[in-house]
Amino acid sequence: MTQPPLLALTMGDPCGIGPELAAKAFHSEKAYDNMRPFLVGDEETMIKAVKTTGVPLTIRPIRTADEAQFVPGTVDLLTVSSLDRDEVIPGAPTARTGQAMIEAITRSVDLALSGECDAIVTGPIHKVAMKLAGSEFHGHTELIATRTRAREFAMMMAGDRLKVVLVTIHIPLRQVIEELTSPVITDLISLTARSLTERFGVTSPRIAVAGLNPHAGEEGLFGDEESRLIAPAVEKARALHPTCTISDPMPPDTVFFKAAEGHYDAVVCMYHDQGLIPFKMVHFHDGVNTTLGLPIIRTSVDHGTAYDIAWKNIASEGSLLSAMEMAAMQARNRVR
Numbered sequence: 365m366t367q368p369p370l371l372a373l374t375m376g377d378p379c380g381i382g383p384e385l386a387a388k389a390f391h392s393e394k395a396y397d398n399m400r401p402f403l404v405g406d407e408e409t410m411i412k413a414v415k416t417t418g419v420p421l422t423i424r425p426i427r428t429a430d431e432a433q434f435v436p437g438t439v440d441l442l443t444v445s446s447l448d449r450d451e452v453i454p455g456a457p458t459a460r461t462g463q464a465m466i467e468a469i470t471r472s473v474d475l476a477l478s479g480e481c482d483a484i485v486t487g488p489i490h491k492v493a494m495k496l497a498g499s500e501f502h503g504h505t506e507l508i509a510t511r512t513r514a515r516e517f518a519m520m521m522a523g524d525r526l527k528v529v530l531v532t533i534h535i536p537l538r539q540v541i542e543e544l545t546s547p548v549i550t551d552l553i554s555l556t557a558r559s560l561t562e563r564f565g566v567t568s569p570r571i572a573v574a575g576l577n578p579h580a581g582e583e584g585l586f587g588d589e590e591s592r593l594i595a596p597a598v599e600k601a602r603a604l605h606p607t608c609t610i611s612d613p614m615p616p617d618t619v620f621f622k623a624a625e626g627h628y629d630a631v632v633c634m635y636h637d638q639g640l641i642p643f644k645m646v647h648f649h650d651g652v653n654t655t656l657g658l659p660i661i662r663t664s665v666d667h668g669t670a671y672d673i674a675w676k677n678i679a680s681e682g683s684l685l686s687a688m689e690m691a692a693m694q695a696r697n698r699v700r
């Protein structure tokens with residue numbers, strides 16, 4: 365790769381904090397540091413976001429990615445919708461604002477699939493807005509996995525100190541146990557091992573596997589999913605990845621502090637909040653959501669649309685800047 369990675373950023377839900385974070389991120393001195401970002405979104409929304417944040421930026425509409433010029437102080441914006449600025453009401457999504465946010469995602473995915481950008485970085489979207497727009501998907505992960513025809517995929521939340529990967533994602537807690545099977549857990553450990561090497565440059569990954577129950581089951585006193593499902597899955601994954609270190613099912617209450625102290629490169633978690641609560645305690649303002657297993661590189665912010673503070677110019681752009689840096693890093697590692 366002779367040029368810095370080319371990143372397509374989506375503005376996220378117009379009614380949330382995404383547009384103002386995009387404006388702040390493009391204004392940051394880090395914006396063009398070893399990367400070439402352009403924005404995919406709505407012109408009126410972004411003009412309004414620039415005004416709200418007060419950053420000295422000019423919006424420059426473009427029709428194709430190769431028209432982008434990456435001049436600091438200017439946002440190259442691939443326009444994919446034409447919202448009226450009065451339609452964008454903080455915290456009040458409509459079918460049209462939802463469709464605009466989805467159009468930005470699908471267009472960016474298509475650009476990545478056709479090689480017109482090296483990675484995509486998605487702004488936060490609201491799951492209710494997805495539904496209002498008529499989407500069958502809950503969020504980015506499922507939409508992008510389907511559009512890219514990914515055979516397997518997983519949600520990783522990544523920061524310098526802690527990386528967590530989820531076996532199950534957005535399902536009710538009571539359904540988690542039904543979805544946990546040994547083959548599913550083996551596949552997830554395996555995808556984590558491959559991705560740590562290919563996307564993060566870790567040559568011999570050290571993976572911790574969290575148990576499900578208190579004290580990882582305490583020898584069957586508090587549940588048997590560890591001995592019945594997780595330990596056999598670990599054995600299979602070890603056979604598939606002899607150069608990796610893969611732990612036995614570990615007590616969930618202590619595995620994360622050990623990983624954050626540097627003993628593991630990632631923790632495989634059985635359900636969403638098992639991983640995301642410790643992750644956000646450590647990395648809320650600089651953490652990144654990235655999808656493993658896709659044929660394209662996709663990173664995102666680790667937070668949501670924050671309707672409660674949208675368009676008030678108080679949201680932090682830290683996670684978005686980290687997502688941009690991580691997308692560029694993954695693009696460079698993929699080339700190597």
Ligand SMILES: NC(=O)C1=CN([C@@H]2O[C@H](COP(=O)(O)OP(=O)(O)OC[C@H]3O[C@@H](n4cnc5c(N)ncnc54)[C@H](O)[C@@H]3O)[C@@H](O)[C@H]2O)C=CC1
Pocket residue numbers: 381487488489490491492504653664665666667668669670671672673678679680681683
């Ligand atoms: N990458 C994405 O698109 C994500 C989308 N979501 C979706 O976002 C919607 C809202 O989710 P919530 O659970 O309310 O989580 P949220 O992350 O939007 O908000 C939770 C709390 O964190 C604060 N917050 C969030 N981002 C912040 C920032 N950048 N700076 C300062 N404070 C910030 C909010 O003000 C709120 O108090 C849901 O539909 C959820 O599914 C959630 C996580 C990631």
Ligand SMILES: NCC(=O)COP(=O)(O)O
Pocket residue numbers: 489502503504505506653664
């Ligand atoms: N909890 C993370 C989240 O909701 C983000 O989902 P996605 O939009 O990245 O699929």
